[in-house]
Amino acid sequence: MPRLTIDTEYLTEQLKALLRIPSPTGYTDTVVRHVAQELERLGLKVELTRRGAISALRQGSRRASARAIVSHLDTLGAQVKRLKENGRLELVPIGHWSARFAEGARCMIFSDAGTYRGTILPLKASGHTYNDEVDTLPVGWEFVELRVDALSRDVTELTKLGIEVGDTVAIDPQPEFLDNGYIVSRHLDNKAGVAVMLAAIKAMEDSGESTPVDTHWLFTIAEEVGVGAASILTPDIASMIAVDNGTSAPGQNSAEFGVTIGMADQTGPFDYHLTKKLVRICQDEDIRYQKDIFRYYRSDSASALEAGHDVRTALITFGVDASHGYERIHMHALRSLSELITAYLTSPVEIERDRNYHAGLKGFTRQPDVEAAQELARDTDPAE
Known part of the structure; x- marks a missing residue:
């Protein structure tokens, strides 16, 4: 099926709303409630895990070999490490980000006694x-x-305010949405990925498009600390595509325009067949794309595989300049990602064997280049 038309105004408004909600890892209840309510408004059945990861189901023609799209709601932040003698607070980061980008940041401290503003x-x-x-x-x-x-x-005096060790500190995003399509803000990783998914869901609901299998829309709450999709997948999910940020930087092939398809990250290559299919859909649907490899990067897919889920995984990204810092993206990439998601979800299932948890060799996938190389080696072996 062709890509669907994306409502970019809706995408923009959802991203703005998400950025207004502080959600460092460990402090995600409010953003979970916001996204769950929006998913229900769009017509999906929503379930939450104990801690608040979201699974929203859109039914397809069958349950077996279901597909999943995943992004994370949590962002970087900090915690109070120590109350200092000078009345200020020592911090430790939530997630991996440099203190270089913390200097000068406006922020919010969440304590049991109330919230306080401050500057790092x-x-x-x-x-x-x-x-x-x-x-x-x-x-x-x-x-x-x-x-x-x-x-x-x-x-x-800090103690009188009710500030304690362990209190969460949320960093202000300071977003700017420019008329030329650029968006500059902290926490675009991965509020933008969530907005991309919501826009894709809206496009599918507005069009009434059916899918060959069920789609699980997953939103995790601890990706920035490595937990991610470790415990949210169900056994019927055969493939999962993570939507996250790519790194537009010297030495990388990511871009702020079109889709950047991750070929590998620090945990290894993504699924050969699922990744090839995404590339083919981009080519068939005239969706601009490029490929990249991320050496110092992991996503929800890594945590799912490390938790023992036997699921095909792929990564599609929007190119981000200065990731985990003062980030910049472009609306063209966000729209392209939403288009790719809709085209993928309405595409036919190609690996029917994936409907089974375990099966024999019949229907198992092939990697033609390897087999062709083996044939070539036999043809050129002088011993043959």
């Missing part, structure tokens, strides 16, 4: 006090501190 600053923040030392301070979480915008001159 280097230990030597004032040039009027430290002169050139502000430029020679090393980069690292031990060299920054959180200044709370409340009376907090020492540990006693």
Whole structure:
């Protein structure tokens, strides 16, 4: 089936709404509730795991060999490590991101006593006090501190505010949506992936398109700390495509336009046959694409496989400049990803054997290039 038309205004509004909801790993209840309600409004049946990962079902012609699309709701953030004698807070990161991008960030501290605003600053923040030392301070979480915008001159006053070790700190996204299609914000990883999925669901519901198998729309809540899709898949899911960010940087082949298809990440190659199918759909449907390999990257697919799920996995991404920092993407990539998802989900099942958890050799996949190479080797072996 051809790609469907994507409502980019809806995609944009959903992304804006998601960015307004703080959701660092471990503090995701509000964003889960928001997305679950939107999925129900779109007409899907929604279930939550105990901790809040979302599984929304769109029924197809059959249940066996179901397909899944997954992205994550959680973002980077920080936690209070220590109440300092100067009335400021020592932090540790939630997820892997550099303190270089924390310096100067406005943020929100969530405590049992209430919420507080603040700014993450280097230990030597004032040039009027430290002169050139502000430029020679090393980069690292031990060299920054959180200044709370409340009376907090020492540990006693911090304690009176109700701030405690372990409190969650959410970093302001500071989004900008430009008229030329560029979007600049923190946490586009992976609020943009969630918006892409919602836009694809809306396109399918608006068109009434049927699918050959059930589709599970999955939204995880701990991808940034490596947990991801470890415990949300059901046995009937045969293939899963992760929607996440690609890295547009020197030495990478990702781009801020079109779809970037991940061929491998630090956990190894993605499924050969599923990835080839996605490339073929892009070619057939005239969806701009490029391929890339990510050496320092993992996604929901890695956590699913490491948890023991026997599922084919692939990764489709929107190119992000300065990932895990001040990120930038383009609407062209987001629209392209939504289009690819709709085309894939309405495409026929090609590996019928995948409907079985275990089966014999009949119907097992082939990798023609390997077999052709074996034939060539036999033809050129002088011993034959």
